Amino acid sequence: MQAAPARLLEEIREEARRAAEKLPWQPIADSPTVKSYTDWRFFEKLAARGADGWRLPPGRWDTVLGPCGSSGHRLVAEPLGQLVRPGDSRLAALHYAALSPAAVSYLENRGSRVEAALCAPTGGWGSRHVVLRLSGGETLLYIPSGSGGSTVVEVHVEPGADAGLAVVTSGAPVAHGLVVAKLVGEGSRLRYASIALGSGGQTRVEDLNLVASPGGGVNARALAVGAGPARIDYIMDSVQDAERTVFEGAVEGVALGESLVVARGSARVKQRARRSRSVFEASVLMLGERSRGYTAPMMEIETGDVEEAVHHASQQRAPRTALFYLASRGLSTEEATSLILEGKLSALAEGFSLVAERLLTEARRLMAQAAGPS
Amino acid sequence: MGAAVRMAKPIEDLVEASRLEELLGSVRQYPKEVEIRGRIERSLVEEISRMKKEPEWMRRLRLRALELFEKMPMPRWLYGVEEIDLEEIAYYVKPRAELVDKWEELPDWIREAYQRLGLPEAEAKFLSGFTAVYDSEAVLAKAKEDLKRRGVVLLPMEEAVRRYPDLVKQYFGRVFSMADHKFAALHYALWSGGAFLYVPPGVKILQPIEAFFFIGSELEGQFEHTLVVTGENSYVHFIEGCAAPVMRSYSFHDGMVELYAHRGSRLHFSTIQNWSRNIVNFNNKRAIAEEGAHVEWLEGSIGSRLTFTYPATILRGRGASTRNISVTLANGPVVKDVGGKAIHAAPETRSIIVSKSISAGGGLATYRGLVRVQRGARGSVSHVQCDSLVLDEKSRAYTYPRNEVEEPESEVGHEASVGRLSEDQLFYLASRGLREGEAKALIVLGFIQEVLRDLPLEVASVLAKVVELEFSELGGVG
Numbered sequence: 001m002q003a004a005p006a007r008l009l010e011e012i013r014e015e016a017r018r019a020a021e022k023l024p025w026q027p028i029a030d031s032p033t034v035k036s037y038t039d040w041r042f043f044e045k046l047a048a049r050g051a052d053g054w055r056l057p058p059g060r061w062d063t064v065l066g067p068c069g070s071s072g073h074r075l076v077a078e079p080l081g082q083l084v085r086p087g088d089s090r091l092a093a094l095h096y097a098a099l100s101p102a103a104v105s106y107l108e109n110r111g112s113r114v115e116a117a118l119c120a121p122t123g124g125w126g127s128r129h130v131v132l133r134l135s136g137g138e139t140l141l142y143i144p145s146g147s148g149g150s151t152v153v154e155v156h157v158e159p160g161a162d163a164g165l166a167v168v169t170s171g172a173p174v175a176h177g178l179v180v181a182k183l184v185g186e187g188s189r190l191r192y193a194s195i196a197l198g199s200g201g202q203t204r205v206e207d208l209n210l211v212a213s214p215g216g217g218v219n220a221r222a223l224a225v226g227a228g229p230a231r232i233d234y235i236m237d238s239v240q241d242a243e244r245t246v247f248e249g250a251v252e253g254v255a256l257g258e259s260l261v262v263a264r265g266s267a268r269v270k271q272r273a274r275r276s277r278s279v280f281e282a283s284v285l286m287l288g289e290r291s292r293g294y295t296a297p298m299m300e301i302e303t304g305d306v307e308e309a310v311h312h313a314s315q316q317r318a319p320r321t322a323l324f325y326l327a328s329r330g331l332s333t334e335e336a337t338s339l340i341l342e343g344k345l346s347a348l349a350e351g352f353s354l355v356a357e358r359l360l361t362e363a364r365r366l367m368a369q370a371a372g373p374s
Numbered sequence: 375m376g377a378a379v380r381m382a383k384p385i386e387d388l389v390e391a392s393r394l395e396e397l398l399g400s401v402r403q404y405p406k407e408v409e410i411r412g413r414i415e416r417s418l419v420e421e422i423s424r425m426k427k428e429p430e431w432m433r434r435l436r437l438r439a440l441e442l443f444e445k446m447p448m449p450r451w452l453y454g455v456e457e458i459d460l461e462e463i464a465y466y467v468k469p470r471a472e473l474v475d476k477w478e479e480l481p482d483w484i485r486e487a488y489q490r491l492g493l494p495e496a497e498a499k500f501l502s503g504f505t506a507v508y509d510s511e512a513v514l515a516k517a518k519e520d521l522k523r524r525g526v527v528l529l530p531m532e533e534a535v536r537r538y539p540d541l542v543k544q545y546f547g548r549v550f551s552m553a554d555h556k557f558a559a560l561h562y563a564l565w566s567g568g569a570f571l572y573v574p575p576g577v578k579i580l581q582p583i584e585a586f587f588f589i590g591s592e593l594e595g596q597f598e599h600t601l602v603v604t605g606e607n608s609y610v611h612f613i614e615g616c617a618a619p620v621m622r623s624y625s626f627h628d629g630m631v632e633l634y635a636h637r638g639s640r641l642h643f644s645t646i647q648n649w650s651r652n653i654v655n656f657n658n659k660r661a662i663a664e665e666g667a668h669v670e671w672l673e674g675s676i677g678s679r680l681t682f683t684y685p686a687t688i689l690r691g692r693g694a695s696t697r698n699i700s701v702t703l704a705n706g707p708v709v710k711d712v713g714g715k716a717i718h719a720a721p722e723t724r725s726i727i728v729s730k731s732i733s734a735g736g737g738l739a740t741y742r743g744l745v746r747v748q749r750g751a752r753g754s755v756s757h758v759q760c761d762s763l764v765l766d767e768k769s770r771a772y773t774y775p776r777n778e779v780e781e782p783e784s785e786v787g788h789e790a791s792v793g794r795l796s797e798d799q800l801f802y803l804a805s806r807g808l809r810e811g812e813a814k815a816l817i818v819l820g821f822i823q824e825v826l827r828d829l830p831l832e833v834a835s836v837l838a839k840v841v842e843l844e845f846s847e848l849g850g851v852g
Binding site for chain 2: 299
């Protein structure tokens, strides 16, 4: 049974309001494993006030999603909250509780190039929600944080699809929580690239990859760049719950200035996921004199019949040989840093053909803004 | 079972046993002088302190710990901890036996238990000193004359508190804070038994020293405290062994080890834990390493039903280093939550953490670790490697590492992998006439070979044999 869209959203909001009253920011606070690498006080501060208004994202886009969108919005019968539920966390509860019908968007890509951007809140906590259905092609989603708040993207990759999705987001002055949950269908393959940049405040990105149908696979790469006093907590989780599935994930952090960049995630291979592969890497390159980098690549393997399950992590200063080489060619530290970042961006865009150029353009623009003062 | 046991015991004896428990025996009745149960409250703690004739500072320390225990919440993340009913456990059990320094002076029923484990022979052949704790009290303390002559202090913990109060007070509770968690507070309130070792500056003890802990009854708590202090440029290898008979119910072990390595000293601490599968084992271990000192942990976690232990080293002096090795076997319906921690608090410090775990028969092996490089610890380097082997579809391996780097002029690397038992490997070994259990043991030994290679010969060989025995048992089960 499918509820009418407007009613469905109201029901979810009611459930979310109840959940928000009960849920703590993190359900397990006393574990030595689950730490508050996100400073929730930033979110608490912002949550007191709803969005003041919305503005258009900079640049020209195929589609602008949200209350300011030229193509308007469409609250569809597509059920909300299938992959991210109001009771999942306090962040999710506050997201749904503040969600207006105009801020819910639906986007479908059946095999072409789609470049879309979201409206940005101009003040207070903005809640934005996108349901994406991908059966092919490449989709670029630009998510300007504006004044911050929450953005949830629920991605359904159709069975047998070979699709690409790239997400670019910027950090908010106070707090921005982005949740991208992907469900990969049977035999389908998703290439995913994500860039998160922040120059202040707290950015939290939760990247959830659900591979619950046989033969499904995700290749996910993320670049998190923090500048100034920014805090970025990038979490890439995966759950494999079917045979012959593949997850290849990597979160690469770059900490400039005094920023804290956390690259972490949990790769879970459940008992049914026999003959599956899981590879996860988390690393942070610390380029700022007072920067900090944390990594926590976790793994939960629940079958003895796993094809491969490995993870790596590293924190390091920029390779001295690379810096020395660049300095010997007359480059300043800033120029050398830009070159290193450029190299990482190019690596991230590899595997994308249709949206690679726009992905690089947007990332460079934001990078110039974020890295400028450091 | 302690390392010394297997050093002395002919290996054929071990292999002939169809189950490790045959070596450990079953619970039997024995005379007890004191057994304290009931609500954990001030009067109970004061009673323990009074019986031990402790100085006032230790009594106050216990009471402070009790207050903390009462205030602190029960950790919610500990799997299975809800099974422990603190109200039904005996917190202090003194067997009817006086502390002696000769095997022949022990009551027959204690001596027989140790003889079955081969301890007297091991002590004579390989060790510089030996402390045996039965339930809550030390029953045997031996130290070779050479140790005493060189100023080494090796005593049961209670005796050290009475005879060297100033020395003990300087270190006791200063490495592992009682405020760390609820079970650390409980330990300090109720501690009893354990060993104190002080190695004076420049003294190098070439033969290891062992402390052996035995829990004789079910529904019993053991809270032993071991404190090892190495003076400047000294060296010692301390071995800790644990055993308990097979029980119908369970017993609870909440022990603590504090190590303090002064400048330039080397302190090796090896544990071969082979409790029977009735023991809930909570083991708190922490070390401080001063300038240029080296601390080495080896955790051979073979037995018990639930184990939580994360040996940690705080690298407090420039150039201090640590190596932390754990070999964990979760064989059967057991949970092993084991890991290592290194806190880099000074420049040019180094740490290596290596974890090897094997899950079989529905067991869960978890690695939980932390590397933290504090600001100012310039030039520090850390490497963590954790590998898991899952032998069947019912078993699990979890890995929870955390690396927190606050000093950009440092490097931390982490690698982990989970592997499975390949059918090709088993088929090949079967075609060479090996039974499944033997083949699995061989594969597991190959898996931990890299760790065994770097261990002292006597520890490596006995660890390998226990693993072999575990898997000959597994093979028997099918």
